[in-house]
Structures are given as structure tokens and as C-alpha cells.
Amino acid sequence: MKHRRSLILAFVWLAATQASVWGASAWPEYRGPLQDGHAPDAAPPLQWSETENIRWKTPIHDRGWSTPVVLDGKLWMTTAREDGTQMFVVCVDLDDGHIVFDQKLLDVPNPEPLGNAMNGYASPSAVVEPGRVYVHFGTYGTFCLDAATCRVIWQRLDLPCRHYRGPGSSPILFEQFLVFHMDGADQQYVIALDKSTGNTVWRTDRSTDYNDLDEQGRPTQEGDLRKAFNTPLVIHVGNRPLLISPAAKAAYAYDPSTGREIWQVRHRGQASACRTLFDGQFVFINTGSSVTELLAVRPDGQGEITASHVGWTQNRYVPQRSSPVLVDRCIFSCNTSGVASCVDSRDGKLIWEERLNGAFTASILHAGGHLYYCSEQGDTYVVRPGRDYQQVAVNTLGDGFMASPIAVDRALYLRSRTHLYRVEAPVTP
Numbered sequence: 001m002k003h004r005r006s007l008i009l010a011f012v013w014l015a016a017t018q019a020s021v022w023g024a025s026a027w028p029e030y031r032g033p034l035q036d037g038h039a040p041d042a043a044p045p046l047q048w049s050e051t052e053n054i055r056w057k058t059p060i061h062d063r064g065w066s067t068p069v070v071l072d073g074k075l076w077m078t079t080a081r082e083d084g085t086q087m088f089v090v091c092v093d094l095d096d097g098h099i100v101f102d103q104k105l106l107d108v109p110n111p112e113p114l115g116n117a118m119n120g121y122a123s124p125s126a127v128v129e130p131g132r133v134y135v136h137f138g139t140y141g142t143f144c145l146d147a148a149t150c151r152v153i154w155q156r157l158d159l160p161c162r163h164y165r166g167p168g169s170s171p172i173l174f175e176q177f178l179v180f181h182m183d184g185a186d187q188q189y190v191i192a193l194d195k196s197t198g199n200t201v202w203r204t205d206r207s208t209d210y211n212d213l214d215e216q217g218r219p220t221q222e223g224d225l226r227k228a229f230n231t232p233l234v235i236h237v238g239n240r241p242l243l244i245s246p247a248a249k250a251a252y253a254y255d256p257s258t259g260r261e262i263w264q265v266r267h268r269g270q271a272s273a274c275r276t277l278f279d280g281q282f283v284f285i286n287t288g289s290s291v292t293e294l295l296a297v298r299p300d301g302q303g304e305i306t307a308s309h310v311g312w313t314q315n316r317y318v319p320q321r322s323s324p325v326l327v328d329r330c331i332f333s334c335n336t337s338g339v340a341s342c343v344d345s346r347d348g349k350l351i352w353e354e355r356l357n358g359a360f361t362a363s364i365l366h367a368g369g370h371l372y373y374c375s376e377q378g379d380t381y382v383v384r385p386g387r388d389y390q391q392v393a394v395n396t397l398g399d400g401f402m403a404s405p406i407a408v409d410r411a412l413y414l415r416s417r418t419h420l421y422r423v424e425a426p427v428t429p
Contacts, residue, residue: 027070027406027413030125030170030231031275031363037325037404039367044412045425046370046382047393055411055422056097060090064122065402066170067363068092068413068420071128074100074147075413075420077403078135080121084111087122089135089143091150094408097422101150106141112162118361119166123229127171127178134178134195138167142178144198154198162186164222168229168273174243174256177201179232183247185223190232190245190252192259202259208250208266225249228288229273235283237299244283244299246272251285253299263301265310267293275323275363277331279345282311284324284331292318294331296348312348317341323363323404325371327385334360334373342387354389356381367407374401374414397421 031037045053064079073094080087085108091101111121124136132153133145139161144153161167161184171180177192188206193199212225219226230246234256243256248270253262269287277284282296296311317339324333326345334340338358342351358375365372366385370392373381378400384390403415412423 025070025409027068027408028129029069029127029172030067030404031323032406035172035233036275036277037323037364037366039365039407041409042367042407043410044367044372044407045410045423046368048395048397048412048423050397053423053425055424057422058092058097058099058420059418060415060420061102062086062088062122063120063417065120065361066122067125067404068406068415069126069128070094070406070408070413072130072147076126076128076133076135077415077420078122078124078126078137080137082120084108084114084121084140087137087140089126089133089145089150092420094411094422097420103150105135105143105152105155106137108140111140112164114166116165119168121166123166123168124180125170127173129173132195134171134173136167136171136180138163138169139182139184140167142171142180142193142198144178144195156193156198159191160187162223164224164227165271170231172232172234174234174241177256179243179256181228181230181232181245181247183226183228183230185219185227188226188228188247190243190254190259192256204254204259204261206247206250206252207261208247208264210249225270225290227271229271230288231275233276233278233283235278235299242299244276244278244285246276246285246288248272248288251276251287251295251297263299263303263305263309265295265297266304266306267291267295269293271320273321273323274319277324277326279326279329282345284326284345286318286324289320291315292320294318294333294343294348296345314343314348314350316350317353319360321361325364325366327366327371330385330387332364332366332371332383332385334364336360338375340373340381340383340389342389351387352389354391362401363404365405365407365412367412372405372407372412374405376400376402378416380405380414
């Protein structure tokens, strides 16, 4: 019990430290300043429409599902031609919504067809820090840009991976490294680049047995069962950082400085996409598709810890793509078909479920004491977090959301399929 309490206190301290570093005016990576979908100091509005509480609306060309990131008054995102032949970075001024930079980074003569209508070629989100923006298109290219000029400082076009259904994993920053997953049909690995030069610091191949070979010794379904779209998460267990890295058929913990594997938990899922959560006691890992489960794993193990460190497993209404949030020992989720649910983080028991209209891919945002669920059809459900379902509002915009919402200061930024919105209530004198 004493060890568990120490873990939780360390986690609370780390979260408070991260929040103070970024403040209310930044959203530096896919899941925000705390890496968990929380905007702790933001206060966005609860109601809006195309004619109410819209400060500005800016069209964004082509197709991209990457979540916007924000720092120093600029918002960054990626987009790409629908056929993948060109890929761009777009920078928008937060104050008035005008486009500061719209720069083509890649011409791709023969991109692999997606084979599905769900993903695109610009799904990984950027990550920002003072003076630098890191943009990632999976195997097609990774770039470090000067945030003031959009000049390319370095690029990597030589990291192999057959994404097969398109890239989806976003990069993160850890100390001097840019770290990301490359879980494709042909190769599956985690890689850390020196963020100053782009040089490879370490690369670690996945070690699990996918158990998917046919009679000729070839992966079935062209290796589709080996893919994943997850984004890594660095946590601290005691004084040791761990890179939590969900993939197909297993989730891993690595030493983020060296890439050495610390432990793995085996499961039966593939195409994992939902970001891991951590409450100081458990990491909550989503297994993905095929067999969709939520696992609560104690992160202090070594080796193969499936039998020894899984505290509980939940398989009802678990999302396939939308990342959940954790508020007051409740995990709030929404699966693809629109069933929102609340699970007790201590034992995995289902507390409530509620049917929402539409399909859901965008991750959940917690800001200003409310949860925001954005549907593919354009509705945003605003819900008060609690142990019963408390809907506050439903707001409709545009042509639907695949990218996740973010909140900065008093504003909500919503990227629809065609536009970027700044949603903000006027200041009352």
C-alpha cells in the first residue's frame, strides 16, 4: 500500500509539473499538455452553432485527420492530397485564423493505396516545442521545421514501413529524442531520433510472436494483423521513465533512453489506436480491433507480465479509435458505433453506458469541467463527468469530425473535414 501511494503521489506531482510548464495557452502534442486529453486551465464554451460563438472559420485544403497542436500563438496541422501524392504542413494564426504557412513538404510519386475510406495520408499529429515543429507522415517522411519561418531543418525519408491502411501513429518528445512507432504489415519497430539532427539514436523491433503465418510461412492477410496506429506515452514509475508502447498482439514498456524492452503484456488485438492512460497505479491499455479490450496493467514488472500484472480486463463498449479520458477514477470512452460509457478505474466495472447519435473516431476532450465528444456527423456532445450520464448540450457544425478537439484558454478548436473553427464566447464587458 505504501509503494502504491508513493506511485500515485509521484504521478500527481509529475502531472502538475507538466501543466505548469505549458500553461493554458498551449496544446503541444496529440493529447495535449498532460498527454491525456485534459486541458486543465482552459474554459471553452458549452454551446455554439454556425452562427453562434464562432470567432473564426478557416477552410483547410485536401484531407487530414491530424489533431491540431498549438504553441506561441500558432496552430499547426498536416493535410495531404486524397490520393497521397502531395503532403503539406499548415500553420494558422490563433488570433484571426489567417493561414501563416501552407507548405508542401512531400511529392510522393506512388503512394500505396489506402484500401479503406476511414484513414488518410495525414493522420499523425505534429508535436511542437519552443522554436521547433516536428511533422510526421509515417514512412513517407518526418520533418523538423523552424517554427518562425517553416524552414526545414532536417528530414528523414528513409524509414521503411508498409502502413497498408495508411499511417496513424503520432510522434512524441522525450528529452532530446523524437520517438514514434512504425507498426506496419511488413516491419514493426519503435524508433528514437535525435531531435536536433534527425539521426537515429536507437531502434527496437517488436519481440512478440504474431502467430499469424500460413502453411507457406507467410503472414496471413498480407500482414494486416501485425499493424497498429498507437502513440507512445512516457510515464514515471519511481524514478524510472518508461515508454509505454501498445502494438498488435502485445503492449510493451521500453527504456526511452536506450530502447531496451522492460516488459510486455500479450493480448489478442490488432490495429491498436487509443492512447494509453496512467493514474499512478495502472496503465490502461486498449488492445485495438479483432478482440477489443481495456487492460489495467501495473507497470512495475519485468519480462512477460501478462499473468502477473494485469489487474483487470474490460470488454464492454471499449472504443476502437477514440482515446478515452480519466476523471476522478472514472474512465470515459466512446466506441465507434456511438456508445459512450463510464468505467471505474479501480476494478473495471461498468458504471453507465449511453447511446449517442453517429459514429465516433475523434478522441474525447476534458476541459472546463466538461467532456466533449465529437462525431463523424458533426455533432459535439457536451457532458458533465460523473457516475451517471449528465448531458449539457449538443452542438452541430459543418461536415463532421475525424480529428480530435482541443482547448486553449477560452477557445475550443475544432477541425472538421474541410474547416478549422475557433469556438469562443464573446467577452462580456
